[in-house]
Amino acid sequence: MLERLKDSLINSPVIKRGEYNYFIHPISDGVPSIDPHLVEEIAEYILQITNIKKIDTILTIEAMGIPVANALSLKTGIPLTIVRKRPYFLEGEVELSQSTGYSKGALYINGLKKGDRVIIVDDVISTGGTLLALVRALQNMGVEVTDVISVIGRGDGYLKLRELGVEPKILVTIDVSEKGVEIKDAFRNQ
Ligand SMILES: O=P(O)(O)OC[C@H]1O[C@H](OP(=O)(O)OP(=O)(O)O)[C@H](O)[C@@H]1O
Numbered sequence: 001m002l003e004r005l006k007d008s009l010i011n012s013p014v015i016k017r018g019e020y021n022y023f024i025h026p027i028s029d030g031v032p033s034i035d036p037h038l039v040e041e042i043a044e045y046i047l048q049i050t051n052i053k054k055i056d057t058i059l060t061i062e063a064m065g066i067p068v069a070n071a072l073s074l075k076t077g078i079p080l081t082i083v084r085k086r087p088y089f090l091e092g093e094v095e096l097s098q099s100t101g102y103s104k105g106a107l108y109i110n111g112l113k114k115g116d117r118v119i120i121v122d123d124v125i126s127t128g129g130t131l132l133a134l135v136r137a138l139q140n141m142g143v144e145v146t147d148v149i150s151v152i153g154r155g156d157g158y159l160k161l162r163e164l165g166v167e168p169k170i171l172v173t174i175d176v177s178e179k180g181v182e183i184k185d186a187f188r189n190q
């Protein structure tokens with residue numbers, strides 16, 4: 001299962017972003033290029049582990065959640081909503097702060113309202129800062145998050161989401177060091 005994903009992760013280069021060991025991979029960076037068969041493998045797998053019935057939209061975060069979330073949208077006919085990194089100043093726009101292991105910035109939610117049911121799909125969960133802030137903002141808006149799915153997980157930042165009652169589904173867990181990427185395990189939290 002997920003052989004393409006695991007094989008491709010093992011060969012990922014690692015660079016320093018400050019103190020942070022940052023792996024570079026097609027799914028998390030679009031670099032060097034994204035193999036559609038890899039996206040297909042991931043999207044098929046996600047459809048096996050989540051219930052997409054009665055979902056209003058698939059929610060993802062600019063930029064690198066988009067390829068997998070868009071594949072799911074095309075496969076299911078469920079719309080895609082993208083949390084953006086710039087504001088549109090529309091009525092109802094919700095701003096939140098994003099913090100990762102190497103960056104800080106703002107995210108902007110548009111197009112959602114109280115009572116909407118969403119699944120969140122992102123490429124990586126690491127410190128958990130991004131998804132924690134997003135799920136908290138959505139809960140405050142009255143949006144129901146039925147599943148949180150990350151293709152790749154590193155570290156134990158995913159545990160932070162438990163304080164919001166959320167157990168993220170992570171397809172492949174890795175360790176990243178200066179030496180490279182190591183696969184820890186495939187899919188947890190089913
Ligand atoms: O768990 P965390 O430590 O918060 O890290 C995870 C986030 O980091 C990346 O986003 P980034 O802001 O780098 O944007 P990108 O998708 O444009 O690469 C990734 O897409 C996640 O959203």
Ligand code: HPA
Binds near residue numbers: 100
């Ligand atoms: O090491 C990383 N690589 C790519 N995307 C990421 N998002 C969080 N950490 C990483």
